[in-house]
Amino acid sequence: MSMAKVQARGQVTVPQEVRDLCGIKPGMELLFVPMGPHAFECRVLPPQRSLIDLLEQFTVRDVAPDLEKLRQDMGETIARERLGDLDLADHVTLT
Numbered sequence: 001m002s003m004a005k006v007q008a009r010g011q012v013t014v015p016q017e018v019r020d021l022c023g024i025k026p027g028m029e030l031l032f033v034p035m036g037p038h039a040f041e042c043r044v045l046p047p048q049r050s051l052i053d054l055l056e057q058f059t060v061r062d063v064a065p066d067l068e069k070l071r072q073d074m075g076e077t078i079a080r081e082r083l084g085d086l087d088l089a090d091h092v093t094l095t
Helices: 016-022 051-056 069-083
Strands: 028-035 041-046
Touching: none
Parallel strands: none
Antiparallel strands: 028 041
């Protein structure tokens, strides 16, 4: 259990033991949530990320597939499933 004193300007130093246990680093933000009279909960907020950083995780790294080739491949796969092992060139013309 750790204690801290509130300074004149309302500042509190989070004890080192708590900082270590909670992974609190300089510049991180803490959220104080009132829980009732004489009680609050303190939550460590995740670091803020820029919009560019957030979009990076959804960026497609490779070139988009050739849709026409993809359609042709899908058509051939469906035809094989329906016709079995027959030679597709003799039975189906895909365009």
